[in-house]
Amino acid sequence: MTEKDIRVRYAPSPTGHLHIGNARTAIFNWLYTRHFNGTFVIRIEDTDTARNVEDGEKSQLDNLAWLGIDWDEGPDKPNSKYAPYRQSERNNQGIYQKYINELLEKGIAYKSYKTPEQLNVEREAQQAAKQAPHYIYEYEGLTNEERENKYQEYEAQGLKPVIRIHVSEDVVYKWDDIVKGKMEIASKEIGGDWVIQKADGMPTYNFAVVVDDHLMDITHVLRGDDHVSNTPKQIGVYNALGWDVPKFGHMTLIINTETGKKLSKRDESILQFIEQYKELGYLPEAMINFIGLLGWSPVGEDEIFTKEEFVNMFDPKRLSKAPAKFDAKKLQWVNNQWIRKSLDSVIPKLADELVKAGVATSGDYQNRTEWYKKMFEIAGVDGIAYTQEIVPLATYPFFKLPEMNNELREVVSSDVAKQLISDFAQQLTNLQDVSADNVMSIIRSLQTEQLRGRDLWNPLRVAITRAIQGPNLPEIVALMGKEWTLKNINDL
Ligand code: GLU
Numbered sequence: 001m002t003e004k005d006i007r008v009r010y011a012p013s014p015t016g017h018l019h020i021g022n023a024r025t026a027i028f029n030w031l032y033t034r035h036f037n038g039t040f041v042i043r044i045e046d047t048d049t050a051r052n053v054e055d056g057e058k059s060q061l062d063n064l065a066w067l068g069i070d071w072d073e074g075p076d077k078p079n080s081k082y083a084p085y086r087q088s089e090r091n092n093q094g095i096y097q098k099y100i101n102e103l104l105e106k107g108i109a110y111k112s113y114k115t116p117e118q119l120n121v122e123r124e125a126q127q128a129a130k131q132a133p134h135y136i137y138e139y140e141g142l143t144n145e146e147r148e149n150k151y152q153e154y155e156a157q158g159l160k161p162v163i164r165i166h167v168s169e170d171v172v173y174k175w176d177d178i179v180k181g182k183m184e185i186a187s188k189e190i191g192g193d194w195v196i197q198k199a200d201g202m203p204t205y206n207f208a209v210v211v212d213d214h215l216m217d218i219t220h221v222l223r224g225d226d227h228v229s230n231t232p233k234q235i236g237v238y239n240a241l242g243w244d245v246p247k248f249g250h251m252t253l254i255i256n257t258e259t260g261k262k263l264s265k266r267d268e269s270i271l272q273f274i275e276q277y278k279e280l281g282y283l284p285e286a287m288i289n290f291i292g293l294l295g296w297s298p299v300g301e302d303e304i305f306t307k308e309e310f311v312n313m314f315d316p317k318r319l320s321k322a323p324a325k326f327d328a329k330k331l332q333w334v335n336n337q338w339i340r341k342s343l344d345s346v347i348p349k350l351a352d353e354l355v356k357a358g359v360a361t362s363g364d365y366q367n368r369t370e371w372y373k374k375m376f377e378i379a380g381v382d383g384i385a386y387t388q389e390i391v392p393l394a395t396y397p398f399f400k401l402p403e404m405n406n407e408l409r410e411v412v413s414s415d416v417a418k419q420l421i422s423d424f425a426q427q428l429t430n431l432q433d434v435s436a437d438n439v440m441s442i443i444r445s446l447q448t449e450q451l452r453g454r455d456l457w458n459p460l461r462v463a464i465t466r467a468i469q470g471p472n473l474p475e476i477v478a479l480m481g482k483e484w485t486l487k488n489i490n491d492l
Contacts, residue, residue: 006038008220010064010071011209013045014056017273018063020326021224021254021263024291028251028319029222030069031292035314038219042074043212044086047202057086063274067284068307082216087208096203099211099241100163100196108240109196110147111161113154114138135164135192163197165207165240173232178222178249179319185232194233206230210237213246222249252295252320257327270328281353281387282331283346286338290331295324304337332385340382350376350390357391359399374479378471397465397476401488408462412492417459420446424460425489434482439474463489 010026012018018026033040042061046052057075064071071077075085084090091097103109114122123133139147154161171187196207203211209230213221228250238245254263256270263272271277277287285306292310293303296319305313339346351365351372365372379393396402412421427442428434447456461473464485470476477485 005217006033006036006219007041007217008033008038008222009041009043009213009216009218011043011045011212012057012060013048013051013205014053014060015048015051016053016056016265017059017275019265020272020274020291020294022060023063023067023274023287024254024294024324025223025251026064026069027067027288027291028296029220030071031310031314032220032222032316033072034311039072040070041082041216041218042071042085043216044075044088045205045208047087047091047205047208049088049200049202059275063278066278067274067288087203087212090208090212091202095215096197096208096211097201100203100207103165103196103240104163106240107144107166109163109165110139110193111151111154112138112164112193112195113151113159113161115159132189133191134188135194137166137193160199162195162199164193165196165237166193167233167236171236173235175231175235175245175248178220178247178316179252180228180250180321183228183231185229187232187236190229190232190236196237206233207237210234210241210243214238214241214243218246220247220249222251225250225253249316249319251324253323254294254326255323257325262323263326270326277331277386279388281349281389282335283338283342285342286331286335289338290334294326295320304334304341336383336385339384339387343381346381346387347373347376349387350381350394353387353391354394354399357395359391359395371479378475378479380471396467397470398480402466404466404492408466408468411462411468412459416451416455420451420456420459421463421489421492424463425486428477428482428485431482434478436472436474436478439477443474463492 008029010029012022012026030040032038042064044057044060046057061074061076073079073082073085078085084093100109104111122136126133139150142150151161167187167190169188172184173187174182174184177183194206195204197203212218231248231250235245255261256263256267258269259267261267263270265272271280274287278284288307288310289303289305292305292307296314298305298313298318347369348365351360354360355362355365375394375398376390379390379398381390381393384390384393411417423446424442427445428439431438431442443456443460457473458468461468461470464473465476465488
């Protein structure tokens with residue numbers, strides 16, 4: 001096979017927003033394709049109509065695009081050889097029906113009319129007998145003709161069938177997993193004959209996925225560990241239809257380090273959707289960086305990488321067998337590294353956060369870009385984990401002053417403090433060049449044996465910023481200017 005023939009897909013179901021686990025699947029399929037110069041395909045698996053949510057597909061694709069993942073084919077970029085890219089549309093074109101008919105004709109699939117109630121009774125009996133749940137073939141010992149007669153009998157009763165595929169009892173499904181190595185699952189472990197088409201005419205996931213991966217010439221399938229139990233069923237369909245099986249890789253579970261449990265959508269201790277991180281102001285570069293290390297590790301100790309670097313160094317042999325650790329603190333650290341690394345492009349986003357929070361007016365940033373840059377620096381942008389964190393840091397004292405309260409008032413009410421503040425104001429009034437160094441010199445000149453440390457700094461800080469703690473005071477004065485500083489002192 002030449003490298004060009006590699007075709008890899010990400011196949012989301014539009015059942016909600018893009019989850020961290022799915023984003024990881026998408027990112028690794030994308031990395032695989034880009035590293036080996038293959039074709040990356042997006043296919044929408046929307047046959048479970050009850051679980052589809054409105055805008056689910058759009059949200060999936062928008063979030064992928066936001067992460068910086070691009071695709072070569074998909075619903076919005078059809079290649080006529082493989083289109084359409086939504087399973088619902090493929091179903092309408094009769095693509096799955098064709099192969100269901102083929103399996104019915106070969107006698108490998110059959111119509112099954114058991115009602116959910118009957119199935120429940122069987123399952124309960126199996127449980128009571130301590131047997132693994134399995135389907136019991138209802139036409140045992142009948143000829144094809146007798147089976148056809150049964151079909152007609154059931155149809156006359158108004159029953160609607162599902163289509164089941166027959167699973168041989170003595171087969172062992174084997175595959176060489178890209179991540180897990182040699183895998184073997186015996187057919188008796190998969191619960192017997194299973195449904196390939198539901199009563200409403202929709203194919204099931206395990207059937208449609210095989211038809212589509214085959215028709216779309218998919219060569220490699222990387223997906224979550226939770227799909228391991230589906231793989232033998234899918235191999236069974238490939239075998240039944242006489243098709244080549246693609247190469248499978250099942251990526252390790254993701255564990256939440258805080259709870260030690262598998263990351264699950266119900267776990268509220270952790271944000272799990274890309275959208276939520278985007279809203280808080282995580283950077284797409286940081287998200288890819290962090291997710292790219294979930295279940296994969298590069299050679300060496302470095303941890304900060306661009307997506308291009310990931311593409312270059314990607315090596316499927318370094319996909320890990322051990323569970324990946326989702327450590328929210330590490331994600332914050334990675335994002336902080338990215339904020340510092342790309343400050344110039346982050347600054348407009350920080351300014352946007354202030355507008356969104358109603359702290360700054362829109363357009364203000366464009367009028368005084370340099371001022372904003374300096375202000376973010378003084379406010380402590382270097383320490384933030386995500387852009388929304390800048391809001392409380394930048395609001396006070398740069399846009400608003402906190403209210404005075406008794407505790408603050410006490411700090412500036414002694415005669416010594418009053419004298420100190422007045423001396424400072426006097427010297428500042430006379431200062432020509434209000435630089436942080438010059439302001440610092442004034443404060444130093446006011447220092448005496450008795451008046452130092454907190455006694456010196458706290459009254460000045462309260463007089464100027466209405467707070468006991470905060471960023472570097474001389475720098476605040478230099479940035480905000482003489483007039484602002486003196487006004488605050490006068491308003492005391
Ligand atoms: N639509 C499936 C899912 O969302 C895709 C599974 C697969 O990659 O085969 O999990």
